[in-house]
Amino acid sequence: MFKHFRAHRHGHDLGGRDRDWHTFGPHHHRRGRRRRAFEQGDLRFVILRLIAEEPRHGYDIIKAIEDAFGGTYSPSPGVIYPTLTLLEDQGFASVSPGEGSKKLYTITSAGEAFLADNKATxxxxxARMEEASRRFRAGPAPEIVRAVENFRTALRLRLERAPLSSNEIAAIAEAIDAAAAKIERC
Known part of the structure; x- marks a missing residue:
């Protein structure tokens, strides 16, 4: 998710897809910068709320947050699992063995009290998560954005590979026209 920023910080250009992805995310800004999905400490509230609804594995928490953002944000395991460990250390969550090596996290009474004390937060x-999801749903569907980027990349790579013959030009133009006609009928 943050590959774009790391790459540019190290002087690498990742090409159009990674460079422009942030414009479709839930926190698009005029200057094209992306805010963090959560402010410092917010994620622990979200995780506690999720395990208060039902005991969950780390992967289930990741998927629930991704679903809450309409697929526009998915927290990494490197963020979720340390937060779960912190909640366990604070006595807000307990862990029990699940299937295989999975751990099942459950909220404790101290965690429930913490959520109740911080209900406004x-x-x-x-509310911010719901607004981000709502704003994103008003924009282009991520599947369409991905498909357009795949198309652009395929066309650019083919045009850079070698000069096109007149038959190849005709075939590519025909395929693009057919796709456009099919889209118009949707």
Whole structure:
């Protein structure tokens, strides 16, 4: 998710897809910069809320957050699991063995009290998540954005590979016209 920023910091250009992805995310800004999905400490409230709904594995938490953002943001395991460990260390969550090597996280009474004491904060975080998801749904569908980028890349790579024959030009133009006609009928 943050490959774009790391790459540019190290002087690498990742090409159009990675460079422009942020414009479709839930936190698009005029200057094209992306805010963090969560402010410092917010994620622990979201995780506690999720395990208060039902005991969950780390992967289930990741998927639930991704679903809450309409697929536009998915927290990495490198963020989720340390936060789960912190919640366990604070006594807000307990862990029990699950299937195989999976751990099942459950909220404790101390965690429930913490959520109750911080209800206004949690409500504000949830409202921001819902607004981000709502804003994104008003924009282009991620599947279409991905497909357009795949098309652009395929066309650019083919045009850079070698000069096109008149038959190849005709075939590519025909394929593009057919796709355009099919889209118009949708």
């Amino acid at each position: 949690l409500d504000a975080i949830v």
